[in-house]
Amino acid sequence: MKPIQVGLLGIGTVGSGVFNVLARNQDEISRRAGRGIEITMVADLDVERAKAVVGADVQVVNDARAIIANPDIDIVIELIGGYGIARALVLEAIAAGKHVVTANKALLAVHGTEIFAAASAKGVMVAFEAAVAGGIPIIKALREGLTANRIQWIAGIINGTTNFILSEMRSKGLDFDVVLKEAQRLGYAEADPTFDIEGVDAAHKVTLMSAIAFGIPVQFDKAYVEGITKLSAADIKYAEQLGYRIKLLGITKRADKGIELRVHPSLVPSKRLIANVEGAMNAVVVQGDAVGTTLYYGKGAGSEPTASAVIADLVDIARLHTADPEHRVPHLAFQANTLTDAMGTLPLLPMSEVVTSYYLRLRVADQAGVLAKVTGLLADAGVSIDAVLQREADEVGGEGSTQTDLIILTHDTREGTMDAVIAQMQALPTVLAPITRIRKEELN
Numbered sequence: 001m002k003p004i005q006v007g008l009l010g011i012g013t014v015g016s017g018v019f020n021v022l023a024r025n026q027d028e029i030s031r032r033a034g035r036g037i038e039i040t041m042v043a044d045l046d047v048e049r050a051k052a053v054v055g056a057d058v059q060v061v062n063d064a065r066a067i068i069a070n071p072d073i074d075i076v077i078e079l080i081g082g083y084g085i086a087r088a089l090v091l092e093a094i095a096a097g098k099h100v101v102t103a104n105k106a107l108l109a110v111h112g113t114e115i116f117a118a119a120s121a122k123g124v125m126v127a128f129e130a131a132v133a134g135g136i137p138i139i140k141a142l143r144e145g146l147t148a149n150r151i152q153w154i155a156g157i158i159n160g161t162t163n164f165i166l167s168e169m170r171s172k173g174l175d176f177d178v179v180l181k182e183a184q185r186l187g188y189a190e191a192d193p194t195f196d197i198e199g200v201d202a203a204h205k206v207t208l209m210s211a212i213a214f215g216i217p218v219q220f221d222k223a224y225v226e227g228i229t230k231l232s233a234a235d236i237k238y239a240e241q242l243g244y245r246i247k248l249l250g251i252t253k254r255a256d257k258g259i260e261l262r263v264h265p266s267l268v269p270s271k272r273l274i275a276n277v278e279g280a281m282n283a284v285v286v287q288g289d290a291v292g293t294t295l296y297y298g299k300g301a302g303s304e305p306t307a308s309a310v311i312a313d314l315v316d317i318a319r320l321h322t323a324d325p326e327h328r329v330p331h332l333a334f335q336a337n338t339l340t341d342a343m344g345t346l347p348l349l350p351m352s353e354v355v356t357s358y359y360l361r362l363r364v365a366d367q368a369g370v371l372a373k374v375t376g377l378l379a380d381a382g383v384s385i386d387a388v389l390q391r392e393a394d395e396v397g398g399e400g401s402t403q404t405d406l407i408i409l410t411h412d413t414r415e416g417t418m419d420a421v422i423a424q425m426q427a428l429p430t431v432l433a434p435i436t437r438i439r440k441e442e443l444n
Contacts, residue, residue: 003036004318007067007098009043009089010079011050014103014130017303018077018310019054029311033318037311039077041067068093075317077310078102087111094118094126099321101313103130103306106195109204112211112218116331123325127313132205133158133282135305136298137312142212142286143329149288151213153253155266155443158205160280160300161196162228162248164188166236166265167278170245175233188280198227199248199263206250209284210261213252215334216346219261224351226264235361235436238407239267242389244359245275249441258347260354267359267440273297274443285443352416357386357440360408362425363433370430371406381421384411403432409440 008015019039022029030036043064044050050060064080067073068089076093078100080086086107091114093100100119102108108115108128119126129139133156142151157163161183168179180197183189195201207220228248239246244267253260268275273295277283282300287293299305320328330336364370371390378385389407410418422435 001035003038004033004074004314004321005041005072006037006039006075006077006314007041007043007070007073008039008077008079009064009067010081011042011044011053012079013303014306014310015042015044015077015079016053017307018079021304021307022311022314025311029315033315035318037314037318041070041073043067064089065092068096068098073098074321075099075101075314077314078104078107079310080104081106083107083110087115090115090126091118094122094124097122097124099125099127099317101127101130101310101317103128103310105131105201105204105208109207109218109220112208116336119331120325120336125317125320125328126331127316128208129313130306130309132208133284133296134298134300134302135308136282136284136296136300137309138209138284138296139212140312141294141296142209143332146286146288146291146294149290151254152287152289153251154206154209154213154284154286155274155441156202156206156209156250156282156284157247157274157277158250158282158284158300159196159199159202159248160282161189161193162199162202163277163282164280165197166228166231166246166248169231169233170236170240173233173237176229176231197229199225200227202248202250203263206252206263207261209250210252210259211332211339213286214254214259214346215332215339216259216348217339218332219348222261222348224262224264224354228265230436231265231438232436234405235359235438238361238389238405239359239438240270242267242359242387242407242409243270244268244440245270246438247275247277251441254346255349255355257353258349261348262351262354265438267438269442272443352414352419354415355412356415357412357442358408358410358418359436359438359440360410360422361436362406362408362431363403364406365430365432366402366404367430373428373430374406374408374425377421377424378408378410381413381417381424383413383417383421385409386411
C-alpha cells in the first residue's frame with residue numbers, strides 16, 4: 001500500500017524528535033500501521049536548519065500553507081504552539097480535508113470545541129496524545145482503555161517544571177525563588193516560566209482530560225488555576241513532618257452537583273505513589289468504578305518522549321484513514337451529540353462549592369488563648385480539625401521570639417465555608433501575617 005504522506009509544521013525540539021524516531025523505527029511502525037508513514041514536507045521559518053535535520057529527500061518550505069495546499073499530504077502535524085497562527089492553520093488543514101496531529105494543549109483547551117466540531121463536519125481526525133503528559137499514553141487510556149468505566153476522579157502531576165521545583169525545594173530546604181533560578185539555569189524552566197509556575201499549562205492539560213473523562217466540552221475558562229509561587233520552604237517542611245508532600249496537581253472530579261476542574265498545590269500523603277514522583281517526571285492517577293485506581297507514569301516532555309505520542313497518533317490515523325468517520329473513536333471519547341446534553345447534568349462547579357480538606361499555617365503571637373480562639377472559630381463554622389502542630393517560638397523566630405507558627409489540618413469542608421472562616425481568623429489581632437492555605441487531597 002502507498003505510504004501515507006505527512007506534512008510537519010515546525011521542526012524544533014519535538015519536530016526533530018518526530019522525524020528521527022519515525023526514521024529510526026520505520027520498519028516496526030510500518031508493520032504496526034499496515035503501511036508506511038513518511039514525512040515528505042516540512043515548514044519552518046529557519047529553512048536551512050530544517051534542511052540540516054531532514055536531509056535532501058524532504059521538501060522544506062517557509063510557508064505552512066504550502067503544506068496545507070498540497071493534495072498529496074494526508075496528515076498535518078502542528079508543532080508551532082500557541083493560540084494564534086496555530087489555530088488558523090489547524091482549521092485550514094481541516095477545511096482542506098487533512099487529518100491533524102497536534103501537541104498543542106493550549107490551543108485545544110481554549111478552542112477545542114470549535115476545532116473538534118470542524119473536524120467532525122469534515123470527516124477528519126484531530127489526534128492529540130502528545131498534548132497531555134508527553135510520552136505517557138493517558139489520552140488513549142482515558143478514551144479507549146477505560147471506556148467501560150464511570151470515571152470518578154483524575155489527579156495528575158502534569159507539569160515537569162513545577163514538579164522539579166517542588167522536589168528541589170523539599171530535598172534542599174530552599175525557597176521558591178532560589179530554585180526557580182536553578183531550574184532556569186538547568187533548562188527545566190523557560191526564561192518566562194509564567195505558564196508553568198502559575199499553573200496554566202497544567203490547567204490546559206487537565207481541561208482536556210476532564211472533557212474526555214466526563215463527556216463534557218472543553219471549558220478552560222471555568223477552571224480554577226493557582227500556581228506554586230507563594231509556597232515556602234517552611235510549608236514544605238511542615239507538610240513533611242505531618243506525613244505529606246506538596247505537589248501541584250491538576251484535579252478533575254465527579255461530585256454530587258457537577259464536575260470539579262482545578263489546578264493548585266496540594267498536600268498528598270507521603271505513602272501515595274504519586275507523592276513520590278520526583279524531578280521533572282509526570283504521573284496521572286485515574287479512579288474508575290470498575291477498574292479501581294490506575295497510575296500512569298513517565299516523561300512528560302522532551303524531544304523523543306513527546307515524539308513517541310505524536311507517532312502513535314500517526315499510526316492510529318494510518319490504520320483508520322479509510323474507515324467510516326462514524327465508526328472512529330470520538331475526539332473526546334463520547335459521541336459528539338451527547339456532549340452538550342451532558343452540560344445540563346454536569347456543570348463545572350465554582351471553586352466555592354468544591355469540598356476538600358485543608359492545611360492552614362498561621363503566624364501568631366506566642367501567648368495564651370490564641371489556639372483556643374482559632375479553633376473556636378473553626379468549630380463555630382462547623383469545620384472539623386484533623387491535626388494541630390504548634391512550633392516552639394524559638395524554632396520559628398529565634399531565641400526570644402514572640403511569634404510562632406500554628407499549623408492546622410482540617411477534615412473535608414466546603415471551600416466557601418473555609419474562605420469565610422479564614423477571613424475571620426485573619427481579623428484576629430493575634431494573627432500577625434497572611435494565613436497560608438493549601439488544599440489537602442487524600443486520593444483515596
